[in-house]
Every structure is written in C-alpha cells, then in structure tokens.
Amino acid sequence: MVLDHDGYLPSFGVVTDGKCHEVKVAHTLRFEPGTIIVDDRGYNDYQLFAKWTDQGVFFDTRMKNNAVYIVTETREIPQNRSFLSDEIIQFTGTAAKKCPYPLRKGTYYNAEKDETFVYLTNHLKLGATTIVAIYKDRWQIELFFTALKQNLKIKTFVGTSANAVKIQIWTALIVMLILRRPMQ
Secondary structure, eight states: OEEETTTTEEEEOOOOOTTSOHHHHHHHOOOOTTOEEEOOGGGOOHHHHHHHHHTTOEEEEEOOTTOOEEEEEEOOOOTTSOEEEEEEEEEOTHHHHHOOSOEEEEEEEETTTTEEEEEEESOOSSOHHHHHHHHHTTHHHHHHHHHHHHHHOOSSOSOOSHHHHHHHHHHHHHHHHHHHSOOO
C-alpha cells in the first residue's frame, strides 16, 4: 500500500496472495524522482535501495542490525534532540555490490520507549530530525489498516476464491477511502 502523505490516504495498492513478499512487489513499482519512500526493515533490500537511488527516489527506513559498513563521514548531530550519531556510510562486502552508494545512518534515542533506533536513508540533505519525523509518519498506514479492520469488520469473506476475496478487500478499501475523504 502506498500512502500519500497529503491526507494520509492510500494512493496505490496491490493485493497478492500471502506467499508473495512485498519486496517483490516494490521492485515492480515506479515512483517520480524526488519521492520519499518510507518502509520498515522488512523491505531492507540493497538492490532495491540502489534501484531507487538510481531513479532519484529517496528512502527512509530502519537499518538491520547485521548490516556491514564503514563510516566515511561523521556529521554534527542536532543539539538537545536525542541524536546519538549522524553518519555517512558505505556498505562493504556483498552488500556493496548490490548498493554501492553512500547512505546516511542516524542513531536516535527515544526516551519515552527507552529504545535506540537506527535509521538508514539515501537522502543526504534533509536534517536528521526531519528524517526521524518522516519515518514516524509511517505509522499512519498502520492506523489506516486498524481503522479499516475496526470499522468494516472484514473478518470473514462471503466468497473464498482469490477473485472474490480481492473484490471484498477492494470494496472495503473504497468504502474506507470514501469515509475518510476530506469534505469539499
């Protein structure tokens, strides 16, 4: 599901069977240069990151714990904002072959959750606090699906064929979009 930041409503969606990983679908999508894609760690695919970078598309995600890289530049961190680091990195090993671009790694401490988050982006110009704020907005898609489940109660399906299930899901999404659409 692609969530448009304006209004936090989906602008595009693909329904697949449960066996198809979302990253495979992500590889087929095209975005306008300058678009910022925000996704979770499940989408960490270095070839996809390289493809987006080639296309002028930015991404903002959380970095996997086992990523192997070298730090090529250390940037000044924002004061009084809970940032622990802001670095330019380069992947090494097989990851470097898949994504040879310099990327930005930011480490942020969330005192409310007592957790440290490590962000990864190919956007080298935005401020570190903006990168974190963009990633936090990713939660809006989760809220959309929660509202969809709560309001439309699609727990069982009238039909069970693949086509019937897709029709019911698309119908539910259309109804949700109509209900959430800003009034003109």
